[in-house]
Amino acid sequence: MKKRITQGIQSRPLKHIAAVALLAASAAFTASGAQAWTLKEAAQPYSGTTIKAIFLDRPGYKAAQTLIPQFEKETGIKVRWEVIPYENTREKEVLNFVGGGDQDIVLVDVVWIGEFASNKWLVPIKKFTDDPKLADPSLNLQGFFPILLDSFGTWDKVTYGLPFDNYSGLMFYNKCMLKDAGFDAPPKTWDELLNTYAPKLTKGDKFAFALQSRRGETQSADSFMRVLWPNGGSLLDAKFKSNLMSPQSQAGLEYRQKLMKYMPPGIVDFDHAEAVNALAQGQVAMITEWSAFYPTLTDPSKSKIGNCLAITTEPRGAAGLKPALGGFSLAVNAKSNAKKQAASWLFIQWITSEAMAKPYLEAGGVPARTAVYKDAAVQDKYPFVKPMVESWQGGVPDYRPRFPEWPAVSEVIGEWGSKMMLGQVTVKEGAQTIGQKTEDILKKAGYYDGKKPLLK
Template sequence: MKNRYRQAAVALFGATVSLVAASNAAAWTLKEAAAPYSGTTISAIFLDRPGYKAAESLIPQFEKETGIKVKWDVIPYENTRERQVLNFVSGGDQDIALVDVVWLGEFASNKWIVPIKTFTDNPKLADPKLNLPGFFPILLNAFGTWNNTIYGLPFDNYSGLMFYNQCMLKSAGFNGPPKTWDELLNVYAPKLTNASKNQFAFALQSRRGETQSADSFMRMLWPFGGSLLDAKFRSNLLSQQSQAGLEFRQKLMKYMPPGIVDFDHAESVNALAQGQVAMITEWSAFYPTLTDPSKSKLGNCLGVATEPSGPAGLKPALGGFSLAVNAKAPKKKQEAAWLFIQWITSEEMARPYLEAGGVSARTAVYQDKAVQDKFAFVKPMVTSWQGGVPDFRPRFPEWPAISEIIGEWGTKMMLGQVSVHDGSVEIGKRMEVILQKAGYYDGKKPLLK
């Protein structure tokens, strides 16, 4: 599936917001807008990641200015979707929805989240400085926009990057990281692996679940020109390009730590931080962890680059979330939740959020040379975002069921319990059954992405 920007829709929406802003700019302040909601408590789900800790450190500022109390539960990523779906269905008390790129279609199609137009059309709630075009287009589209409607604002967004131990590479005779996946496998990996010393070239987070399906399996398709589905939503896993990417992953495993199929993000990041591996491809959000002396031994040895290129070029992974308003929440809490979402993702808060350890989706903050010099991940991340991502993980409502299939059979592939070819056949067959039942092949459902 090719990534198609919905620039016209965003531009039209931006024009509408600009009209509201023009009439409202002189008078609007967050404090005055929030006055009717003072004393209201809104609830959210956060993850145990740097971007959420950054938000937590800034929330007291919002609470002091608005009188709105923000509370949150920190839960593991793998439990987040299920927890929220149960909350939506049961009418629970979660007011802010945390929307992963692959949950957007499900949440929006079920009308569990509120289009932001509900709030931006209200001059009492709409910050004149919202500036939707100030978000990276790929992020506003991928994480917030479904079927030409904006539901959420990008939050905790990141590109896949290569983090590496410069000192280990230098000791092995390398002046920088590999530029291509082929170079990583055939040139770097043999010299950086010494299993007898528990030292390995690379770690690819691959734990069964969304980590396996998105961070491991899909990551190896795109650079080789492969994809999960073709233009007609049929499996593309048996294409020469897709097979090449998945076979490459199998070859690379000999240079990864034992038990790599049990590595989640924390294990992958820690393996680099403690000197067990020389390179990882991980989300830019983990830069604060790798630069924290209490969690990482890397110090000045940390290097950051774009992910390696494959035969199809630079095709980095795209990850992250948007914050949206829960449609099941009471109206007053919906509006208070919107004020928080609008504030935490604003251009005004982009620099404080970045300084606190988050990754902003705003373009302006990364144009500051001081920011580029201070945060080594900025340039490769912006390069990745500006270059575009070739293929979102499918964002349709059926993704969670398909992800489970990939998690199961992708793990079996890595463990050698099934060949890459046979595993691809099983995934394709089971995936197409789901899509058939959903109506994608009989014209009952448009091929939304």
């Protein structure tokens, strides 16, 4: 038998044998190269470098803070961060870019990436992934949920950042309050919530629902846009003209007005913290909030809801399941020096890696990696996982427009959306004003004369 095998090999053309040997050597070299790459060795040239970031006062960032000492010990790179309110983040980062500040890691909201990328404030990740000294062979960009990598990290087909602290809108509810009102399950539709559940759950100082609606990005994204999509509406149509006067958009905005009588007084000044706290303290029975707030609602020092907490997808509307999509990516500041850029990339690559996904989740963060959520133990331990994954698979990529002009449009919606809720203008008057002002902004930017493409 051994003789036959030997004869078979000898009978093959020498050229073929050489090709096989070369292929084997190449595979061995690739394997050894992949094994040789380590974070510690990659970081050696940058040991002692300090990089700076902006963080928010949210669970995902606190989770990162608990893990950073591990990165610092491994690399010798120091990570420093400043915690500021979300509403101030974009302005602070823009001032940093324009004024030549010292921020190295850029926090990029889904609606900021167009502005940041168009102004060349971010470094395309290709600069780092093409560098074998900096690129972790196990990076696996395909391991991110596509909707997250595309929406939060990519602009005009160029990837600038890796998804970090990403959320889907979910319904968190107090199953004990629902049971006491005669319900053994949450509402499946927005119509059920308003017409069947809300009247029975609103009594005295207890309310059915809280929709975070504070003027600013919370009003524009978390309140105003949230009621458009489930009803089949949208801010703009395919030609970037206002779609707010469509029957579907009007239905969504009218729905929000009807729901207000089942929400706490002062709801127009509720930010995320107030909405989450209202559920946590038993003031309201239901909220639609970001999946990232699960750790807050399960923290006994902050929440009284205890075992009464339950989670499901956002309700369905006439257009089906169209949940809110939110979150960020981490990117490298193009204005930082080369050493800080490399150190920043190593941190971003590490904190968003598949290897760190479970530690980040266990520390209170929400990773964007698909693999970690396939773990049955993870699904059992974290009840928000299944509805969140379902929502990410069927979410709205352009839940908020990602063009660079969104911040200006958001200010308009923040002002007039609040007036609408307060009854200072009618829904039609508010929608007409927002639509006109939005079109003025887009006209000035060049979308209607061919200077800018309509879709990204």
